[in-house]
Amino acid sequence: MHSTKVQNAINKQINQELYSAYLYLAMAAESDRLGLPGFVNWFKLQYAEELAHADRFFTYLLERDGSVELEAIARPELKSETALTLFERALAHEQHITKLIFDLKDLARAESDHATDVFLEWFVSEQVEEEASTRAVIDQLRMVDGNPNGLFLIDRELASRQVESSNEA
Ligand code: OFO
Numbered sequence: 001m002h003s004t005k006v007q008n009a010i011n012k013q014i015n016q017e018l019y020s021a022y023l024y025l026a027m028a029a030e031s032d033r034l035g036l037p038g039f040v041n042w043f044k045l046q047y048a049e050e051l052a053h054a055d056r057f058f059t060y061l062l063e064r065d066g067s068v069e070l071e072a073i074a075r076p077e078l079k080s081e082t083a084l085t086l087f088e089r090a091l092a093h094e095q096h097i098t099k100l101i102f103d104l105k106d107l108a109r110a111e112s113d114h115a116t117d118v119f120l121e122w123f124v125s126e127q128v129e130e131e132a133s134t135r136a137v138i139d140q141l142r143m144v145d146g147n148p149n150g151l152f153l154i155d156r157e158l159a160s161r162q163v164e165s166s167n168e169a
Helices: 004-033 037-063 083-110 114-119 121-144 148-159
Strands: none
Touching: 004 037, 004 083, 037 083, 037 121, 037 148, 083 114, 083 121, 114 121, 121 148
């Protein structure tokens, strides 16, 4: 690996992506408690996407002859959530991950690690998508303002979400 600092930061990012997966899995369970199967589907797909993100970083480290250090994954802490607070937390989390990706990109540049800088481009675009899709659901949830009929329709829409091809690669 070109830079030990970048290698360490990528290892931390693998952990963050796995934590993201864990958090979304907890959110899927919380959605089940709320009786919202479409939300369960949405969060489980998000969970699978985060595993794929962790794998992208993992595979990249191996390709660059780096060394992988797997750390313990933190426990996701959810309180008694509503459909809206779940998505607000998801957005706050994605904004946090976006910042980590930007910090990683800044570090790659500071270390003249051009390969990592290019590799991270995919994640920069992915974070735009992650934040936008989460924000879109928040907008809908705010519009229905807890109305059960509206919530039912949103749940049906989230039930139709399928695996996106960009995450199958
Ligand atoms: Fe891996 O993008 Fe969400 O957290």
